[in-house]
Amino acid sequence: MRILMLVLCLAAMATKCFSQCRKKPVILFWCSTPEKLANATFITPQVWTPQDEYSADVLKRRPEYEQSSWLRKGITPLRWMGYPHEKSEQELIDYWASAVRQGYVGIAIDEIGHVSPEVDAKAARALIALKKACPNLFVAVWHAGGLTDELLKGYRDGADLVLLETYGVPFEMQRYMRWIEERISTVRKAGIIHKTVIALGINDAASKEEWQKVGQWVNSSLVLRQLMTFIRQKAPDMPGIAFFAPKASQKMLMAADKLAGEIFGKPAPLHDIIADYDAELRRPDGRVDVDLMVARLKELGVNTYFWLIWHAPTDWDDLHLFLPKAAEAGIQVWVYLVPPSESPPYTKLYSEPFRLDYIRWAEEIAKLSLKHPNLTAWVIDDFYANRQFFTPEYVRKMQGRAKSINPRLAFLPLMYFPEINRKFVDEYGQVIDGVVVAYPKDADEIEEAWAILNDVAFPGELSYPWGTPSSPGDFVAVSQRAKVLPQEKHIIRFRQRDDFIGPTSGYHFKQLLIDGNVVWEEDVAGGARQWQEVVVDVSEFVRGKEVVTIAFRLFDKKGVSNFGVRWRLKDLQVDGLEIEADLTEPQKWKVEKRGAFEAGFGENIVQGQGRFHIPFIVMTAAQPYEFRLRHGDPATPERIAQWLEMCLKMWKGGRCDGVVTYCLDKSLNSQTFHLARKLFMEFCSVRGGAGK
Template structure:
């Protein structure tokens, strides 16, 4: 009996121990689960959420506002045209009249009723007296920290005001230093942390250090007049710190003086084959369409002899096929050096250009490698010229993501200036579709038309409207 009682007591004791172990195990499991959820929650909390400016579709129009006879903005007429386009955002330029800031305050509530967000757009010092014209962005003129604060205050009253932009930012970098922009942002974010600031950039602004210098103090970028889908994808890569490769490019930066005779060249050896003819074919384009001639020249060289040459002035930024007969230059030789050169015959003070070469083919010559194979082209240069030849792709580290909006020409004159002929309503709409498709594919965060002609009966407006409707 005593033995049975002892055994029973022992069993009860063991059951209590096991129960305690189970309880301890369950407590430990619960603690681990809570800790895991806390860590996951903490990690989730550190992931930056997109600002309101970048949530939802961003299909936008800029400027070219209809005005009444007294010079004030015709708000109702403007909203009617924006609703016809089915855009989600309008960029309000404060520049054409001293009353634009006051009219913005009248426009904002009506735009909100129409489901339209608003971005305020300011001009920089280079577009203000005494540097240019007679008009400032009024009333705060060149006091951009004050602008930042006042726009932020207005955005707290009107939540559809989600961002602001400064035009031609790259050309005004000496004024808008990173520290100055940081001060602007601090003034704005103290009032409304959700208000976004974006500089207006051009493709050449993306080539240097601007993005790496400013990515911590801006919330995104509006990039104007990208030539095609290839350039949009390239801009996306730069602004997302992704791998960037620009093979076959020779360029000169804006805002940088040069001297006559300075150049950049890329060349490689080619074997001369038995043939009746020796031909070199390639496609080329440059991004300068104005008529300033006699400065930058594009050249094809055989053993340092110029066999093809063209001034960058005029023309179109579209790809052009080139065929050059070099039979005479290679006759009697076993090998030659084939090279591309961008050279200044006269010095420049502020004249940038990008020249691209692609689809290089030869007859009667055997090249060592194509344009996109690093290490095969020998580069020589004098001055500030740059090149993508002989360079490995710039490996991106994905340290940052800057949302970017693609701005496209919205008038025939602007299309002609940026893209050459033919400048037609259909051409404007087709280029708009390129950006819209890139937006749909996730290669830009929105699209805005520059100064779309909103006058009644505008063929350009109707063509752009059709394009917008296809993507809404």
């Protein structure tokens, strides 16, 4: 019974600790005196448990290193474990899993990634199997060397934290910066940046002999500050920093600890945003009920509220009253304005008092943000539909006015998912701080937006942008040669879907061609968003030929003025034909086009290098009318909650930087509010987005 109680107690403490530490940044130290650190959230290797008979006696003489002692301090201790290359895959799994039997809540596996591709692949498979066998064991990996595709998959599916060893060679600032940038780019493209940190080395107390072997690392507080600031700026989507410092002096250790708390101690701007928008509660006199709003938002569990200035001429005045009370509740505020298209003469109301003078709005919001630091950003609705007004140059002037007053104030346009394309990024990426993107149809749409906003190739797509005119005969086609095999039947199978379900027909057509002949065709009009399998018998088109050209084409039979579409392709299979590459190798397909069409094939996909990160917040409809308009019936609280859960899962997986509910009913009897609150609490306890 005493053993059972001990296990239950440890499990409870571990759960609490993981909840807390995931709300904090990752600040991990491997050093000689971790008990003296003030800002660490993870430490290794100084930890032991009563069940671990193999723990060194020197550790067991230190009660402050006992696992429960660390957990009580809110620090997650990770038991060191090696990677013995000679072990089989199953032996590795059993070895790492032994930590669970010994009562450890987490492990740090040392030295993966610098031996051979075969050894790396074995480690990757073992990590994935370990996570399946021990899902509650926190697994961190010290990675050295290159990042292979096999290891990236192993880390994606089998690790909770990846520590990229960025030391081991003599320090030189430009070399280290290039090294860090390359690694950031690689893990961003792989989709694991949200659980990866750069591990810097400090060895100022090492011997001269050791310096001769490995060089001196980051051994001054000035250089440490420069590198850590560089990492934060280049990768705000990274969760923190790590240090390998067993040979660090106490002075440098304390400097690293202090700087880590200063630079990584607070969430990065525009990251881990859990928010609600609009649907403000008002008093009988029409003014916003500030106290009730703060109480309901606090109960909801959000860390940010988007304050719409539109419904009443007093909204700007009420914002001044709301800000200090929101700050007391730990709630950030983003000011939300309407564009010209939602102002007179198109509607009855302006955003008051500065109306369409967005340069003045920028100035006044920035001034207010200095008085109330929890005012951190502002948003303009329906931005892209008003881009003739909000040109890149105009936005640059807005930003210049605001940032001359408060450089930390962020501006984000409200966009819709079909509007997120590389043209938008090219034109506006340098003049915005992030973007709010509304109403995802599904997780794939969030994934596609994430890829574009993180400079990551999203293969297998043909598309045409919204708001761009075309001419009849404009097209984009991707093709490759195929050898015709000597058999009776020749079949092509593939799966496809497009994102347009409206009735407008006769414009964009999806086609499959053999040697220029259309063998399958479908209008993008109507249909469903789900993947559909297409099977085409092409026997008559290849008969008597040795080689043919297979092409997928998006073709305009009539010109469009404002009609965007995305066509996705995958799972190409052929029978009776031999192709050089399927759809999993889009870079091997030839691209031809006329007009403004885009292709995620050929040389186009090489452009994705993970060079930048534009934070984006997903807005999901929480109001029945808007939900029905975007997703159809039923617009029940349960179905609205399902969409919110999908968005939160994508946030948890690092595919967006936050989630905001559109017009969530905050009245006391709202069932949707209850379901949203439950989801926010569940996901924030796992990933810690609420920042409280």
